[in-house]
Amino acid sequence: MLLKRYGRVVAVDNLNLSLDEGSVTGLIGPNGAGKTTTIKMILGLLKPDKGTVKVFGQDPWDNSAIRSMIGVVYEKAFFPAHQKTLEYLQRVCRVFGVSESRAMEILELVGLQEAGDREIRTLSAGMLQKFAIAHALVHSPKLVVADEMTANLDPQARSELLEIVLQLHKDENVAFLLSSHILPELSMVCDSVAIINRSTVWAFGKLSELYEKYAVGIIRISTDSAYALEAELKKLKYVEDADSDIRGVSVRVAEGKEDKLYEDVPKLAKKIKAKILGIETGSASLQELYRLAVSGKERK
């Protein structure tokens, strides 16, 4: 059980987390939830005020053996600015005792082979994050810890980085711990998630298990009048929960009442003059899963 405070502010409280080797785990939660603090404790950059962190069975604080097994990607990557990308990666290869030819291999893997001769400071934000991934992978780590690595990137660059994550996981069996508050992208790559909110873990497990626990019975109704439909749905006795966003309403109904909802939705839509664009069963997004987990609404 970890505890970390900054003065009077509790950043992480009562946090208990254990990751499987070889998995892609998402650490999700809003800004200020405690994700970065958790990651920094895992990386040995912060000492917990209470509790212990073990990475591959060892305390990560000032532990060079652990560092050989972990690659790190920060939200904003910082490297010595005036060094050339290929030269710096070759230096990192020497630091970790791997062949210098690995530097070009890894630059090619992230699509930066053309930028080998450029100084690090001249790289764009997207290129810099790709370089950070290359830097994290030089020594073929068992685990890559990435803190909000896509936060400042455009959609194209984000998608490319996630492709790289998937490819590495598949080809080199690299485990990832990815922290993000951009949930749709995590749902593309993660097989487990830890939901952190208000400094502690609210739910943790394989995605399928969490969906089973929180999202079974969720029916997603796409509509052009989500808020009005939500209000009407909440009046129905068999509706346990309804929550809308701009594109639709996610509804949880009592067991066995799904057919009844299918009957009632067109009637309600007609009443409020809403257009129903689609109805799907059991299709909660990670965003909804997160909301349900945080609100503690598991299926009764």
Add this chain to the structure above:
Amino acid sequence: MGKGKPFLEVLASAMHEDFRFPFLELFAFLYTLGTFALANFTVGIYSQVGTNEAVAYAVTSSLIGGSLIIFIILIFKNVAYGLGSDLEKGIIQTYFSYPLKRWAILTAKLLSGIGVSLLLFLGIQISAFYILAPDIVLPQFSTIILTYAANLSYPLFISAIMLLLTLKLRRGGIGLVLGIVLYFGMNIASSIAFFVALATESALGLQIISVISPTYALQYHYGGLAGLSSSLWTPTLAETMLYIGGSYVIVAALFILGYIYFSRRLNL
């Protein structure tokens, strides 16, 4: 791969940033200019000072004079600005992902920031001695070493204070300002101490100052300012060496504190 290599790579990386073009070239030029220009100007003045040791002290002090401020500027830049900026921007975090102990990373940064500057400074100065005053170097080598040790102690003391402040605040700006204040403050403090000593006929102020800046003890040992101080305070060579040794103990203690903080307490 041997254990030493990661350390050397981090040192090389730190040096690449601290001394990227044209810093190394510029400071080497300034050291050379300062050393040789001032040496030509002062050797004649100090050649009549007295004993051989006093002459060696005077010549060494005059050689150091112009270059010391350049050395100070360089280590201030590297310790406060360089390390501070690395902490602030996250480059130290990046170094912390390498298989190196924290103390080794700090050593690499300090060797780059202070060690290289020191080598540059001493290398040029000692070469200048052999060129400009070859008759003094060998016979008075111990006096010359003592003079360098006394003169370098206070800049290293300031560097250690700047290091502690930079580590604590994780930025270099305030450390840099404090370093400059301490450097010029010592000149003012020593002048005040001198006049207080003259007025009160007590050298206590000068002795206190000499604990962290033993160059004053050495100066008074060799006759002080225009002979005025001989009646105020004339420490023996043994006492002077004690002041120098004591000042380095303080400097070492401050650096050790920095290492302990960096290794055990620095949360990033």
